[in-house]
Amino acid sequence: xxxxxxxxxxxxxxxxxxxxNATARLFAQHGYNGLTMRSVALEANANLAAAxxxxxxxxxxxxxxxxxxxxxINARRIExxxxxxxxxxxxxxxxxxxxxxxxxxxxxxxxxxxxxxxSLAQLxxxxxxxxxxxxxxxxQRFFSQIAKLYHQELSLAYPHAPPKEIHWHLHLAVSSMLGxxxxxxxLGDFTEGECNEEEVNxxxxxxxxxxxxxxxxxxNASS
Amino acid sequence: xxxxxxxxxxxxxxxxxxxxNATARLFAQHGYNGLTMRSVALEANANLAAAxxxxxxxxxxxxxxxxxxxxxINARRIExxxxxxxxxxxxxxxxxxxxxxxxxxxxxxxxxxxxxxxSLAQLxxxxxxxxxxxxxxxxQRFFSQIAKLYHQELSLAYPHAPPKEIHWHLHLAVSSMLGxxxxxxxLGDFTEGECNEEEVNxxxxxxxxxxxxxxxxxxNASS
DNA sequence: GTCTATAGAACGATAGAC
DNA sequence: GTCTATCGTTCTATAGAC
Numbered sequence: 001x002x003x004x005x006x007x008x009x010x011x012x013x014x015x016x017x018x019x020x021n022a023t024a025r026l027f028a029q030h031g032y033n034g035l036t037m038r039s040v041a042l043e044a045n046a047n048l049a050a051a052x053x054x055x056x057x058x059x060x061x062x063x064x065x066x067x068x069x070x071x072x073i074n075a076r077r078i079e080x081x082x083x084x085x086x087x088x089x090x091x092x093x094x095x096x097x098x099x100x101x102x103x104x105x106x107x108x109x110x111x112x113x114x115x116x117x118x119s120l121a122q123l124x125x126x127x128x129x130x131x132x133x134x135x136x137x138x139x140q141r142f143f144s145q146i147a148k149l150y151h152q153e154l155s156l157a158y159p160h161a162p163p164k165e166i167h168w169h170l171h172l173a174v175s176s177m178l179g180x181x182x183x184x185x186x187l188g189d190f191t192e193g194e195c196n197e198e199e200v201n202x203x204x205x206x207x208x209x210x211x212x213x214x215x216x217x218x219x220n221a222s223s
Numbered sequence: 224x225x226x227x228x229x230x231x232x233x234x235x236x237x238x239x240x241x242x243x244n245a246t247a248r249l250f251a252q253h254g255y256n257g258l259t260m261r262s263v264a265l266e267a268n269a270n271l272a273a274a275x276x277x278x279x280x281x282x283x284x285x286x287x288x289x290x291x292x293x294x295x296i297n298a299r300r301i302e303x304x305x306x307x308x309x310x311x312x313x314x315x316x317x318x319x320x321x322x323x324x325x326x327x328x329x330x331x332x333x334x335x336x337x338x339x340x341x342s343l344a345q346l347x348x349x350x351x352x353x354x355x356x357x358x359x360x361x362x363q364r365f366f367s368q369i370a371k372l373y374h375q376e377l378s379l380a381y382p383h384a385p386p387k388e389i390h391w392h393l394h395l396a397v398s399s400m401l402g403x404x405x406x407x408x409x410l411g412d413f414t415e416g417e418c419n420e421e422e423v424n425x426x427x428x429x430x431x432x433x434x435x436x437x438x439x440x441x442x443n444a445s446s
Numbered sequence: 447g448t449c450t451a452t453a454g455a456a457c458g459a460t461a462g463a464c
Numbered sequence: 465g466t467c468t469a470t471c472g473t474t475c476t477a478t479a480g481a482c
Contacts, residue, residue, distance in 0.1 A: 179402020
């Protein structure tokens with residue numbers, strides 16, 4: 001009975017929570033249109049009618065799942081950014097520290113979710129690929145203000161760079177982050193087994209360095 | 224009757240070609256699961272049964288569309304890469320030239336397709352996000368050999384870098400390229416209108432520089 | 447080659463018993 | 465809260481007239 005406690009934890013999860021978890025996995029794998037209420041219910045060991053009872057509709061279910069996954073990550077980003085600002089006193093944090101605060105929380109969350117480690121990476125990336133209308137609104141609600149915050153911070157760190165260049169290269173950095181998360185599951189295939197996709201920290205560290213270099217060299221060349 | 228010639232061109236397009244074009248637009252916008260045979264027929268001013276007559280199934284239609292769009296781009300990549308090698312004689316092309324040959328052909332293709340300019344960018348990016356099984360096979364068929372080619376070329380350009388680092392940073396560069404293509408339509412929103420998503424060449428040039436910097440600084444730090 | 451009409455399956459959502 | 469059963473819709477694919 002070694003695994004009794006984890007079994008208890010697993011079976012004690014409420015139907016609602018199991019439905020949310022199943023929705024996250026299936027949305028990450030198949031996207032909004034590929035996810036069906038029936039597949040969610042099956043994956044969660046719940047009933048089709050129960051899913052509609054708890055959330056009312058497919059739209060509302062997916063929306064709530066996204067809210068629960070994205071908000072803690074954004075909160076942690078602000079936390080790390082504030083720490084970096086406090087650490088540097090009156091001088092602005094470096095681009096490296098700023099991008100660390102942006103990307104590192106995703107690595108933490110991936111490492112935390114032991115089961116199907118990379119589904120969060122796919123989920124975050126898919127949130128920016130799905131064109132469904134309510135997801136577009138989702139971005140507006142969750143990401144537009146944090147994008148503004150990072151632009152401000154990078155403007156302070158690079159006061160001589162044109163604001164337009166900050167915008168351009170921040171956009172490139174964010175796009176690279178999302179692309180790398182979306183593509184990470186292919187790392188093994190792409191490199192013919194030479195690189196290991198299980199090493200979360202390696203991936204995150206390299207990604208932070210990559211976008212920092214692209215950003216810094218890019219904006220410095222323009223100022 | 225100013226537009227008579229373009230009208231002739233448009234109406235002279237075969238049903239088959241109109242179906243392919245409609246499939247490309249709708250696949251880029253809605254993905255595989257969001258694309259329906261009915262929507263394709265409607266968009267192409269064709270009949271639902273005609274679409275099945277020409278291609279046999281939805282799978283076969285999408286597969287053929289992807290083949291027709293991807294192969295010319297890959298051919299142009301090889302062409303530019305060969306030109307760079309010829310230009311440099313016995314010394315290897317620079318990372319900048321190598322990534323230029325990888326990314327520039329996409330810009331050319333985007334500039335060529337006057338109608339709905341950015342649907343190709345979304346299409347290419349979506350090809351790497353959709354988890355549908357036949358698309359995974361598609362990648363194997365179209366991209367695994369070209370990935371090997373670029374790894375070889377970069378290994379020659381950076382003989383002192385560990386092969387694993389070449390692999391890692393090439394993967395980051397490709398992921399950044401795909402992410403930037405997928406995200407480009409959001410550039411205007413993301414930058415609050417400051418950056419213009421219509422300037423294809425600007426976008427492609429910045430992207431080439433961005434991934435080159437990320438790659439070069441990354442592999443140099445490791446050797 | 448292109449149409450109408452439809453078969454057969456899967457979907458989101460709900461009614462109503464427990 | 466959870467179930468069975470089902471409604472109404474939409475999908476892919478095909479049969480058959482033209």
